[in-house]
Amino acid sequence: MKNIAIIGAGIAGLTAANEFTKAGHKVTIYEKSRGPGGRTSTRRNGEERFDHGCPFFTASYPQFIAAVKQWIQADACAVWQGEFINDKQPGTIKYVGTPAMNSICKYLAKNQQVHTAKQVQPIKVDNDKYILLDQDNNILGKYDMVISTAPPEQTKALFADIEPEIKNICKPQMLPMFSVMLQLGSFTPPYAAKFYQHNILGQVIFNNTKPNRGGANNVVIHCAQKYAIDNVDKDKDTLKQAITDAFINDLGSALKIKFSTIHRWLYAKPASTNNQQFYYNPKTRLAIAGDWLYNGDVQSAWLSGYRLAQEIING
Numbered sequence: 001m002k003n004i005a006i007i008g009a010g011i012a013g014l015t016a017a018n019e020f021t022k023a024g025h026k027v028t029i030y031e032k033s034r035g036p037g038g039r040t041s042t043r044r045n046g047e048e049r050f051d052h053g054c055p056f057f058t059a060s061y062p063q064f065i066a067a068v069k070q071w072i073q074a075d076a077c078a079v080w081q082g083e084f085i086n087d088k089q090p091g092t093i094k095y096v097g098t099p100a101m102n103s104i105c106k107y108l109a110k111n112q113q114v115h116t117a118k119q120v121q122p123i124k125v126d127n128d129k130y131i132l133l134d135q136d137n138n139i140l141g142k143y144d145m146v147i148s149t150a151p152p153e154q155t156k157a158l159f160a161d162i163e164p165e166i167k168n169i170c171k172p173q174m175l176p177m178f179s180v181m182l183q184l185g186s187f188t189p190p191y192a193a194k195f196y197q198h199n200i201l202g203q204v205i206f207n208n209t210k211p212n213r214g215g216a217n218n219v220v221i222h223c224a225q226k227y228a229i230d231n232v233d234k235d236k237d238t239l240k241q242a243i244t245d246a247f248i249n250d251l252g253s254a255l256k257i258k259f260s261t262i263h264r265w266l267y268a269k270p271a272s273t274n275n276q277q278f279y280y281n282p283k284t285r286l287a288i289a290g291d292w293l294y295n296g297d298v299q300s301a302w303l304s305g306y307r308l309a310q311e312i313i314n315g
């Protein structure tokens with residue numbers, strides 16, 4: 001039995017954790033945010049929820065499809081049906097977490113030891129064990145093996161002192177994204193989601209057209225990719241206004257906005273795809289999983305975590 005630490009409670013980390021637990025290993029997960037989810041997280045405003053990261057995902061690999069079926073049986077996931085305007089993948093099934101996007105990670109975390117609000121610092125070695133420290137330099141524990149599922153820049157910092165290969169692996173560049181969240185007054189959503197070729201707008205999602213939502217009319221707007229890159233350091237309130245104005249202009253009707261906010265994702269998606277899938281060095285006992293080692297989506301994150309765990313368990 002190995003004593004394994006996993007950094008990150010997103011899809012990749014939690015998937016790997018469940019495989020290790022099934023194989024009889026001891027797993028502890030550290031997550032810097034307040035809950036599991038990573039980029040499939042959900043923002044709350046009172047009783048209202050916004051899926052402000054990944055809005056939905058698709059599944060094509062048989063192993064991943066089987067996992068999604070289990071999530072559906074557990075009521076943590078459902079198919080999202082509705083009108084998708086300018087859909088680049090018409091007819092492809094769109095899945096969402098229920099009742100919120102972070103429900104899938106909550107489900108994956110239910111039999112795991114997840115320590116939240118713990119931002120792991122660059123790891124140290126002592127007598128063949130890895131020592132993990134939190135943001136206040138408290139010792140979190142000593143482990144035989146450490147797996148990072150953090151984005152490349154953060155993984156590079158975590159393993160910099162120990163893993164000789166780290167600079168070559170953590171090369172993928174991650175692109176930023178802005179998500180604007182609006183809670184509207186009484187309004188009938190004209191569509192479920194709309195995808196754009198536009199200088200400001202990327203996609204607009206009427207959150208409450210997703211299954212098992214209820215509540216108010218919550219809209220999530222992702223800006224255009226180039227707009228996010230060009231404006232990454234600009235004032236967030238100015239960007240929120242510009243993105244909201246572009247949405248209202250496209251909608252062509254007046255809106256009552258009861259609440260609005262904006263979130264900047266510094267590391268939303270990798271700039272390019274990568275076929276590495278995962279990284280594991282049996283000599284250092286350090287490993288890496290995450291969507292950025294594959295195709296930059298939920299399915300990639302799951303496959304990366306799953307295949308890394310299988311390699312370590314069977315290898």
Ligand SMILES: Cc1cc2nc3c(=O)[nH]c(=O)nc-3n(C[C@H](O)[C@H](O)[C@H](O)COP(=O)(O)OP(=O)(O)OC[C@H]3O[C@@H](n4cnc5c(N)ncnc54)[C@H](O)[C@@H]3O)c2cc1C
Nearest residue numbers: 008010011012032038039054057120150290291297298301
């Ligand atoms: C705006 C947006 C839109 C998207 N759209 C889609 C889409 O339409 N379809 C799709 O399939 N995918 C989409 N994605 C991508 C999808 O969300 C990701 O591919 C997937 O969630 C990545 O999972 P992961 O486990 O690899 O990484 P993450 O979810 O990023 O998990 C890594 C975790 O590590 C934690 N962490 C980092 N550093 C530390 C540290 N030092 N200590 C402790 N914890 C740490 C982070 O807080 C995070 O929770 C989108 C993402 C965003 C942001």
